[in-house]
Amino acid sequence: MIPEALKRELLERTARAEHPREMAVDVMYALQGYYGYMSDEAMEEAAEIVGMTPLELEELATFYDFIYRRPVGRYVIRVCDSAVCWMEGYQSVVDHLTSRLGIGLGDTTADGLFSLIPVCCIGYCDRAPAMLINRKVYGELTPEKIDRILQKLATGKPAAGEE
Amino acid sequence: MPRLVIDDLQIEVPEGTKVIEAAERLGIMIPRFCYHKALGSAGACRMCAVKFIHGPFKGLQMSCMIDAQDGMVVSTTDEEAVAFRRQVIEWLMMNHPHDCPVCDEGGQCLLQDETVSGGHGLRRYPGRKRTYHDQYLGEFIAHEMNRCIHCYRCSRFYQDFAGYRDLGPMQIANRVYFGRFRDGPLESPFAGNLVDICPTGVYTDRSSRYKARRWDLQRVPFLCIHCSLGCSTVASARYREVVRIEARFNESVNGHFICDRGRFAYPYANLADRPRRARVDGEDASLAEAVRAASGRLDQISMNAGPDAVALVASDRCSLETLAVLKRISREKGWRHPAVFPRPDLEHKTRRAVSRLDRRLAVSMRELESADFILAVGIDPVHEAPMLALALRQAFREDAGIVVMDPRPVSAPFDFDHVAIAPAEIGGCLSRITEALSALQADSAAQGKETRRPEAAGPLRADLDSRIAGIVERLRGSRNPVIVCGTDIVRDSTPDRAADLARLLLQLKARPCLFFVLPGPNSFGAVLLAESPGRSFSDVVQDIEQGKVKALLVVESDPFKNFPDRERLERALDRLDLLAAMDYLPTSVVGRAHIVLPTCTVFECGGSFINQEGRVQRVEPVHEGGIPVHQVSGGGHPPRVFSHEVPGGEIEAAWRTALEVAGYTNARDNLSILKIMAEEHPGFARCRDIPTSRSFRVLPDAGDRPPVCEETGDRAAPEAADTLEVVLVDRFFGTEELSGYSPVIQNADSEPLVFLHVRDAEPLGIAHSDWISIALEGGGLEVRAGVSAQMAEGVLVIPRHRLLEWQKLGPVPAQIPFGRISRAGKE
Ligand code: SF4
Ligand code: SF4
Ligand code: FES
Ligand code: FES
Numbered sequence: 001m002i003p004e005a006l007k008r009e010l011l012e013r014t015a016r017a018e019h020p021r022e023m024a025v026d027v028m029y030a031l032q033g034y035y036g037y038m039s040d041e042a043m044e045e046a047a048e049i050v051g052m053t054p055l056e057l058e059e060l061a062t063f064y065d066f067i068y069r070r071p072v073g074r075y076v077i078r079v080c081d082s083a084v085c086w087m088e089g090y091q092s093v094v095d096h097l098t099s100r101l102g103i104g105l106g107d108t109t110a111d112g113l114f115s116l117i118p119v120c121c122i123g124y125c126d127r128a129p130a131m132l133i134n135r136k137v138y139g140e141l142t143p144e145k146i147d148r149i150l151q152k153l154a155t156g157k158p159a160a161g162e163e
Numbered sequence: 164m165p166r167l168v169i170d171d172l173q174i175e176v177p178e179g180t181k182v183i184e185a186a187e188r189l190g191i192m193i194p195r196f197c198y199h200k201a202l203g204s205a206g207a208c209r210m211c212a213v214k215f216i217h218g219p220f221k222g223l224q225m226s227c228m229i230d231a232q233d234g235m236v237v238s239t240t241d242e243e244a245v246a247f248r249r250q251v252i253e254w255l256m257m258n259h260p261h262d263c264p265v266c267d268e269g270g271q272c273l274l275q276d277e278t279v280s281g282g283h284g285l286r287r288y289p290g291r292k293r294t295y296h297d298q299y300l301g302e303f304i305a306h307e308m309n310r311c312i313h314c315y316r317c318s319r320f321y322q323d324f325a326g327y328r329d330l331g332p333m334q335i336a337n338r339v340y341f342g343r344f345r346d347g348p349l350e351s352p353f354a355g356n357l358v359d360i361c362p363t364g365v366y367t368d369r370s371s372r373y374k375a376r377r378w379d380l381q382r383v384p385f386l387c388i389h390c391s392l393g394c395s396t397v398a399s400a401r402y403r404e405v406v407r408i409e410a411r412f413n414e415s416v417n418g419h420f421i422c423d424r425g426r427f428a429y430p431y432a433n434l435a436d437r438p439r440r441a442r443v444d445g446e447d448a449s450l451a452e453a454v455r456a457a458s459g460r461l462d463q464i465s466m467n468a469g470p471d472a473v474a475l476v477a478s479d480r481c482s483l484e485t486l487a488v489l490k491r492i493s494r495e496k497g498w499r500h501p502a503v504f505p506r507p508d509l510e511h512k513t514r515r516a517v518s519r520l521d522r523r524l525a526v527s528m529r530e531l532e533s534a535d536f537i538l539a540v541g542i543d544p545v546h547e548a549p550m551l552a553l554a555l556r557q558a559f560r561e562d563a564g565i566v567v568m569d570p571r572p573v574s575a576p577f578d579f580d581h582v583a584i585a586p587a588e589i590g591g592c593l594s595r596i597t598e599a600l601s602a603l604q605a606d607s608a609a610q611g612k613e614t615r616r617p618e619a620a621g622p623l624r625a626d627l628d629s630r631i632a633g634i635v636e637r638l639r640g641s642r643n644p645v646i647v648c649g650t651d652i653v654r655d656s657t658p659d660r661a662a663d664l665a666r667l668l669l670q671l672k673a674r675p676c677l678f679f680v681l682p683g684p685n686s687f688g689a690v691l692l693a694e695s696p697g698r699s700f701s702d703v704v705q706d707i708e709q710g711k712v713k714a715l716l717v718v719e720s721d722p723f724k725n726f727p728d729r730e731r732l733e734r735a736l737d738r739l740d741l742l743a744a745m746d747y748l749p750t751s752v753v754g755r756a757h758i759v760l761p762t763c764t765v766f767e768c769g770g771s772f773i774n775q776e777g778r779v780q781r782v783e784p785v786h787e788g789g790i791p792v793h794q795v796s797g798g799g800h801p802p803r804v805f806s807h808e809v810p811g812g813e814i815e816a817a818w819r820t821a822l823e824v825a826g827y828t829n830a831r832d833n834l835s836i837l838k839i840m841a842e843e844h845p846g847f848a849r850c851r852d853i854p855t856s857r858s859f860r861v862l863p864d865a866g867d868r869p870p871v872c873e874e875t876g877d878r879a880a881p882e883a884a885d886t887l888e889v890v891l892v893d894r895f896f897g898t899e900e901l902s903g904y905s906p907v908i909q910n911a912d913s914e915p916l917v918f919l920h921v922r923d924a925e926p927l928g929i930a931h932s933d934w935i936s937i938a939l940e941g942g943g944l945e946v947r948a949g950v951s952a953q954m955a956e957g958v959l960v961i962p963r964h965r966l967l968e969w970q971k972l973g974p975v976p977a978q979i980p981f982g983r984i985s986r987a988g989k990e
Contacts, residue, residue, distance in 0.1 A: 040345070053328040054344040062333045 002034050002045065010049050020051045024060055028067050037068040065119055073108040075153050078119035078132045085121075088128035089141075094118075096143045100150060113154060167218070167235035182226040182237060183211050193239055194248055194277045196255075196362045197314040198227035201419040202324060208314045209251045210277060214241035223247055245282070252281035258293045259363075260309040267305075268364030271377040274312060277362075293337055300330075301348030302911040303355055303369055303427055308340060310363045317341050317357050317366065325420075326556045326576030327351035341365065348911065351576075352549055352895050355426040356419075359410050370427055370907045371407040375399070383785045384411055384856055386772060387425035388480060388684035388765060389899050392528060392548050393774030394421045398429070398766060400785045402792035402801075403809075405429045405766050415527040415858070416774070422549035424895060427911075428902030431764070435794055436749045438761040439811040450760065450813045454823045457716070457743045457758045461498075461824065464714045464740055470497030472713040474703050477501040478720035479683030480900065481817065482770030483779070484836050486685065486692045487843040488818040489718060492825035499712065500698065503689040505725035507699040509682050512650040512658050514690045514697065516679040517777070519662035523865035524669055524677040525776045526645055531678055532557040536641035538596075538634060538664075540568040540589050541657055542649030544575055546895050548680045548775075551647070552576060564637055568592060570652070570890055570955035572918055582630055583955040586652050586890060592631055593660035599635045601667055644668055647678045650686075652890050679775050687773035691844055691861065700726060707735040714741035716824070719762060719817055721750035724900055725963070729970045743824075745817050748904060760824070761814045763788050768816035771840075771850060777862040779847070781855045788812055886978040887923060887959040897964040915964035916949035923957065924950040927984055934987040937979060942971050945987055959984075 001007075010030055014023045027049050031042045038046070038061060040054075047054045061067040065078075079097065081090055098104055101114050108115040124130035127139025138149060166175045169186045176185045181204060183193050196208035204227040211226045218235035223243055238244065256278060263269040295308035318331045318341060329350045334340045343349070349357075357366040377399075385398035385408070394417035399407040408429050410421040441453030448456070461473055475489050475498055489501045504510035531537070531554045544552035544567075552575050559565055559577035567573050568582040568589055584592065638644050646668070648661035658679065665677035681687055690697065700722050706712040715736070726732045736742055736755060744756035747764045762768075767788035771781040790811035792801050814820075818836060841848040846861035853859055896912040897903060917935070929935055931950040936943050937959075946967060954960065959979055961969050 043344070055329050055331050055333075058333050058344050059331050063335050 002031060006030065006034065014050055024050050024052065024057060025064065028061060032068060037071045073113050073115040075113060075133050076115045078117050080122050080130045081118040082121035084125040085129040090129050093129045093141050096146055165231045165233045167231050167237065169237045170239055176231050180231045182229050182231050185231045186226065186239060191239055193226050194280055195227060196273065196312055197316060199316055199360065202316060202319045204228050205315050205319065208312065210248060212244050212247045214238045214244045249282045252278050252283045255312045256283060257288050266310065266364040267367040267372055269376065272364060273362035295340055298342045299346040300343065302907055303423060304349065304357060305367045305369045305372060306342065307365055308342065311341060311365045312363055313339055314362055316360050316362065320356060320360050321351060325351055325353045325553060352423050352545060353420060353553060355423045356410060368407055374406045375401045381786050383783055385785065386780050386782045387421060388772055389424050389428050389902055390548050391681040391683055391686060391775040392416065392550050393684060393772055393778065393780055394425055394550055396421055396425060398785045400766065403786055403789045404791035405432045405785065415529050417550050418529060420553060424549060424899060424902050427907050428905050430906055431748060431901045431904035432766050433791055434749065434904060437747060438749060438753050438759055439790055441761060442759040444757055453758055453760050454820060457760065457824045458826055460741050461714055465496065468713050471499055472711065474499040474706065474712045474715055475501035476700060476703060476715060476717040476720050476722065477503045479503055479686040479689050481685060481719045482765065482772060483685065483688045483840060484770050484816065484818040485718060485821065486688055487840045488821050490692050490843050491839055492821060496825055500694050502698045502700045502703045503693065504699045507701060508655055510697045510699045511655050512653065513681050513686045516650055516658040516681065517687055517690045519659060520677060520679065520777060520862055521865040522862045524665055524675055525862055526675045526678050527776055528554045530675065531645055534558050534563050534643050534645040536564045536637050536644040537647060538566050539647035540593060540661060541586065541653035542647055542680055543569060543571045543573050543892065547649060547651060547893050549895060551680065566634055570958045571892060571960050572951035572954040581953060583953065585888060585955050585958055586654055590654050590657045590660045592627065593664055595631055596635055597664045597667055600638060603639065604671065638668065642672065643674050644672065645676045645678055649680045650682060652892060681775040685772045687775060687777060691846065704732060704735045707738055713739060715739055717744045717752050718821060719746050721752055721900065723751040727970055727972060745820055760820050762817040762820060763814055773861065777860045778858045779850065779861055780858040781850060783855050788814065886980050887919065887957060889972060889977045889979055890958045890960050891963050891969060892960055894962040894964060897966065898962055903965045914947055915962045915967050917946045918949040918951055918954060918960040920954055920956040921950055921952045927981065929986055936985055936987040938983040939971050944968060944971055
């Protein structure tokens, strides 16, 4: 259960909305922020807040990339797999990431630090290939640059934009 | 009206017709998956591509997405279109598990048909197939997601058309999945339609799983007899067993769909303990012997005690044929005319409803869908006439306003204003609406006079005033209003009040506007054939107690199901010199009868029924009857002994056996049942000319009768503040007689709740889903309580559920003092 205060706040925001369901994504974000991911129970809690059925919310949650229905690592790395990045070397970025982290796309490292997932164009095409880690964007990726970023995050130096 | 050319054929179609539909009218079936007449277009499957050669569109387009327009020239056989469709079907088959041999859809599968018609025969894709986990969706429907081709028909039906919210599309792209959030029974009482609507085998009927291929079945256009609406179905049988019911399109009644009660009730016809052998005094006998015995004893009693010592009892699940014959023989023999209704008030209300309906007033269920305002009184649609709820939903989707005036905690798949008032208040509200509306009418007719405000008449609650005023306004402002009126829980005069209002609306709007819901599948027919005023079963019991009736012939009726006082009924039946029962159900009466004459179900002998809007519908038998082969063989190979006799095949339609009991020796051969029906009611003469696939209405033309509003002494609202009024109600599952025998429905049914208002429950310390006990003279009733704020105060809503001994309540209507209701210790 989310804290009473958070629940109250979400209920109030939902009540102010013209249609409660327009708050669906915001509410899921808030719960995801609290739990780290959306468990089945969290889905049911969120559904109740916005007055939707869990199924209706699930239709949205499983369609929208930024809602996690499974636990993710502390850093969620999303590699852009859209056209421009793909032309600019997406494959070598993914190859490098998977071999460095020792995980496949969709997986999380055993230490719970990194998750790796593909994402649609993140609007960084001019600096392709690009990726997003939590809320920070990285462009013009090379193996060396990726190593530096991972190193920095892994050694615990606070990464900018951490949620 | 646009005129276009499709494959060199010209056709003119109404504005807004899709090209796929225009082609169908020409007999050209363009391949399709997602397009469905009831659900419209989605453009999801790309299977319906055709080539547009001339006109506003050019090239390859989806024929389900484009309205037919003047000057269009379309080719469905163009090479490019054919090649495109071949590719589409190849894609759609890419992940298909190729499990047709073990799929129940095989043989009636649109995906199979379109794969062949699309010309896809050789698999080229060698990769891995996408696979899914299936879900448990309840007792009715099996789920096999790997067969899905993502046409979205299921979710469009389930959510948009029917208005339920627990099944839909999840995931994205190649992973799109149709199902529920978690495993669990589908919540919609219309979920069975997924079986019909899915173009492949994702949803199949569990009750008929692995039983037959379509071509093995005896399939007949059929009729549902599980409520008064009379929806059209297709019934299928194999090896003397009914195995499946599907929906059949009917443009006046149910449209494309049916409810789950109608779909899964059929197993009553296959019961192993169905009466199959005639019995005389506990001994098996041939049908002829039993008929002879019944005939002899009835004549004996007629002779000794006078013919009116013999009474007939029937029910509204009897066909029109049976009811007509019972009327005929009771007249000729001097026996008492059949009592059809269990309670006098039901008989009365049905008769009033039927006598007030005429050709100009009656709306069909399909017409109801185009109403723009609906006032439904004394009806809980999902529970009493399920498909009515779906029709109301269609009106709601077109922005109709809906008001439901009913004491129950009504829930339905559409938004409505609920005026939760006690049954006694409904009639008064209707009268006040009628008065106010006609006063306003008179005012606007007499221009110049100042407008008079409708006077508040009658001792009604003040808070109702504004709601009534609102309804009056909405009725006035609507173009096509309809009054829907139930006949079960309302007071005796309510159907007349509803009809009065409808008559006024007819004057104002010049459109049909009255829709009654009746107690059962043939209630309409029963009152047409009844003497007036008819008798109900409680009169019969009284006559037995007074020694006036000594013999009872009970035909396809189970008084134990409905008579409110079981012990009294048992005592009465014990006094009889003869209790003869004719039925196809193993009822309690069959169990106690001196003479048992088994009869055929409607699947085995067909029959006619009149639905609540006066529509006579006749069906032919699905199979010839007899004990199901697997029961004869004990599940193994059918017997290897040959014989001309069909085991259990000697039993006949109730009307034939009844004629024989009455001494018509030639009943089997020469008597024309259609002739008897026409003689018993002139309205039925048309049965002779009408093929079974067509229906007709037996309604009088309008205007030839003044509205005879019989003054009936309605019971007043309970005065005492310390009692609750018992309202006995029907429920989607568990109260209708035939479906109550269906094992699959029994498994799917949920626990019956007795409902009361929060404000009534609180002082008693009762919370939702607590066990409560109701102390009664006939013993206690222990049941789980439902507590709701969305219902009338002062009522206790009790379903006549087969698992609840509501009969212990004693004579209903009843008031139950608060003091008798308490929380039970049970958990
Ligand atoms: S489950 Fe059936 S109806 Fe639903 S999308 Fe798949 S194929 Fe279409
Ligand atoms: S609504 Fe009534 S008639 Fe129609 S399918 Fe359901 S039970 Fe049968
Ligand atoms: S294509 Fe990768 S950021 Fe736009
Ligand atoms: S039927 Fe036209 S796209 Fe599916």
